[in-house]
Amino acid sequence: AADQLNRRGHDVTVFERNDHIGGLLMYGIPNMKLEKWVIDRKQKVMEEEGVKFVVNADVGKTVKAADIVKDYDSVILACGASNPRDIKATGREADGIYFAVDFLTRSTKHVLTGKKDGWVDTKGKNVVVIGGGDTGNDCVGTAVRQGAKSVVQIEMMPKLPDERAANNPWPEWPRVCKTDYGQEEAIAVFGKDPRIYQATVKEFIADKSGKLKKVKLVKLEPKKDAKTGRLNMVEIPGSEFEIPADYVLIAAGFLGTQDYVAKAFGVKLNARTNVETAEGSYKTSVDKVFTAGDMHRGQSLVVWGINEGRHVAREVDEFLMGYTNLP
Structure with missing residues (x-):
């Protein structure tokens, strides 16, 4: 403009x-x-x-x-x-949880200046990224390049098919699974896709000093709302599980x-x-x-x-x- x-x-x-x-x-x-x-x-x-x-x-x-x-x-x-979308889960106040753009900003400032003031260094740490979009992918790639011990990316929605489904013909936009550079680099380093589909955070778990140590996840399944007909992702009872997390990066959109x-x-x-x-x-x-x-x-x-x-x-x-x- x-x-x-x-x-x-x-x-x-x-x-x-x-x-x-x-x-x-x-x-x-x-x-x-x-x-x-x-x-x-x-x-x-x-x-x-x-x-x-x-x-x-x-x-x-x-x-x-x-x-x-x-x-x-x-x-x-x-x-x-x-205005970033937050994750309202128990333990949200734990030390080690950042919004994605805040994390990326600190990383870029460190790359440009070499200064460590405010830098979030994920080297040797377990990193969990919440969100499957471009920003989440950038967080995955950045954490991998910083030398993270592990990187996991949480996506609420089911995995898209690897190839076009019969009800998604050309010239419609291809609704297929996209593996971007961040995921590709994570696969190359850790030997597996970092994404966990159909899951969301149930609880952030910190140690006695308030430092984040784990996240409790719960599996989700799609269910159609009887009144609206909308497909909602709902929790599967008894499906909770925990993964280690020194840092959580929230990339859930704006x-x-x-x-x-x-x-x-x-x-x-x-x-x-x-x-x-x-x-x-x-x-x-x-x-x-x-x-x-x-x-x-x-x-x-x-x-x-x-x-x-x-x-x-x-x-x-x-x-x-x-x-x-x-x-």
Whole structure:
């Protein structure tokens, strides 16, 4: 969005809450998937073209939203779906449980700087990852590369078939089991797939000092709800079992935008806690405030962030100028 609006001739400033720009590109995606010199190169090009970047600016906390609204002709909120889904199980307060992006951020900062402040070092430790998506896979790959003693990945849903089922023909999206780089590396190191399907955490078990030592899991089975017809994963009585865990990394997805940002600007949220806009629009309920990306559509892909950034830039340009010739 900043790139497009700057090329149109607007004076653009980007406020970033972290110490480096890039959001999830910088700290949520490990270096082995996206080397950070790519982001640094793009930042340098944009700065030379006139875009201003202000880092360590946590708008809604260290920077007042009211000041930004007052000082600028238009504001775009592109703060991501950064409210992580938690696991509410007994023993959640144990030491050694981290949200996935927090763990990945600490790891990336250590790789970039060599400093160990706040670094979560999984070398020689038993690691349990909760969640089967891309972020969970990144946690698996990172723990393997750090030299973890064991890595287990917990998935609630049943394992998908290795090949297309009869009711999933081309050109439908293939609903098949995907083994990504993290799982491939775990298989190469430990000799087995790290994933446990149809299971969830029942309890986090710590020692007397409060340090996590084990997790109690319970097996799940799919059952159709008689009223709604929805397929729910329900616990199988008596199926509990324990596995060792020095660290648990929660990669269970995101619930939407962090509410302090939305409250600071006074924008309305929808039922999914994303910033509300009219269908096909990026304008929020507050005058001259727009939104785009995960904050607008919910947790999604980088390519959708790029797409929405271009679309919101076009809408902001038209709002400011009365017309737009942005693509």
